[in-house]
Amino acid sequence: LSDSSAARFGWLVSYPRSGNTWLRFLLASLMHGGQPIDINAPGIDTPVANRREFDELFCMDSSLLTDSEIELARPSLYRLIANRFRGPLILRKVHDRSWRNAEGKLMFPPELSRGAVYIVRDPRDVAVSYAYYAGIDIDEMTLRMGDAAMVIPTGREQAIQFRQPLGTWSGHVLSWLDDSAMPVHLVRYEDLIAQPAGELTKIACFLGVSPARAHAAVAAVRFDVLRAQEDERGFRELAGAGTHFFRQGRAGAWRSVLSAVQAERLRKDHGAVMARLGYL
């Protein structure tokens, strides 16, 4: 781990629908002594591709810029955020793959980064969850997960978020594990569900956060608690077509949903990385 004082970003990275939001809530609760959190104001972070923050800090309307102009400026946006932020750790949610802009600069500057927590989920469960969330069928989603040109957001969210390239599911994993030029702590969603306090403790240690209240944080951010809050007050990060952001959160649900053909397609497209991560 880099402990330089300039290196204060902790990037919480995942392909969409892989447990990123839950992890953020666990960390938010942990950093507040295991207290309950408000899902609409967890109080620790901002999504990393936020136009409002860009416009405010750069004093420029990102809506007047082209994607490539925004992308050339993004690394310096994070430098500006780091200069303005006083605390020891800046946590940001990331869905981009690790990538470089047209000048060859990494989008997430390693010299500003304490490291990345990469949360990965069995791509067969991702396909089910993401298809529901995006309101498309699973066949279409399995194709998208193999499309190197895949980019989010696709709809009206473009008005508030920048372009974020995902690439293929496998390519996303490999870009961060092998090509991000920063320390990466890999967490499997399935392990986080099975041993949340233990995994959260390891994540906290990686980020330099005290893990002392890990058990309390896990209790405060149970799935049914989040779902109940979403039922009662809604969730502002719900941007897709589904009616709920917190849907099932189970591991292995794909077994009763995917057809043999769909499962085989994912295995064919992503088998090498699935094997590396213990999913095959």
Added chain:
Amino acid sequence: MNSGLPRIYSFYGFRLESELPLALISSIPSGDREQISLTADIVLVRGEVLAELPDPVWTTPFVSVDRDGSVLIRVAAAGRFLVRGGNSITVDAAPSAAPVEIEAFLMGPVAGALLHQRGTLPLHASCVETGGAAIALTGSVGRGKSTLAAALVRRGARLMSDDICPIIFSDGGVPFAVPGSTGLRLRSDTRKVFGCDGPEWLPIRPGHAKHVGRWNEGEAPEQGSPKPLVPRRLGAVIRLTPTNFADPAFRRLRGPSGVSPMQDLVYRLRIGRLLGRGERLFRDLMRVADKIPVFEMQRPNGFEKIGQMTDLILGALEGDG
């Protein structure tokens, strides 16, 4: 294109003499000029602008502010814009930049810098006029200001300005909205909803999802030229915020909460603060909130509820008036 005499335009309440022809704001007919004044408030010229200011006190990749209050706006593929003293704009357009691109920056960051230099409150708002009063729709980027303005124009309102709405005060302290750019900037999905996909809609940058078009003229063709837009008493400020639910929620905001956080209401507040205007901007916002009802519209994503939102707004104005 007539590049001979400079033209006079009405630019966010000021008389702008421009070497560049501008399509998105109203020109002042030559016959009227003498009656108004021969003196321009602001002069726009073409000329070389250097990549950095002589003594910048603050700089980002796109904007610098000089110790003397000058503001430089630079985007390599579009050009450089130097705004000085609240009365001078120098445009150094990139060779490849189309006129519509230059205007997009003039009716955005350049106008914002100029209004801050001149001490005028620039609301970050799209503004329409209805029943003799102005409605300012405020909100940060992507909140749907232009979309809701377009919907209100469909219901008979008239667009006064897109994205930036200058506010001036009468001697009695009554706030008035000043007309600005009537070039509405809409994304492709919004243009489809409003059926404005014609060739008069031009991309604001090459390949950009947002296109700009003059909405009022296309929408309500009249005999002869339309009546010029004039400042209108501000009737309501409507703040657009996101919602977690499928239905819009509309409520009156009272007291200081109506105008905070300031950066959601003031266009490029940071530049105003760098120019030493932070306190004055705060006081001006409080004066607005003191005289004018401020509402919050929690706006769901998408277009399905646009009709419901315009009903709520027009209903509230009737109730208030």
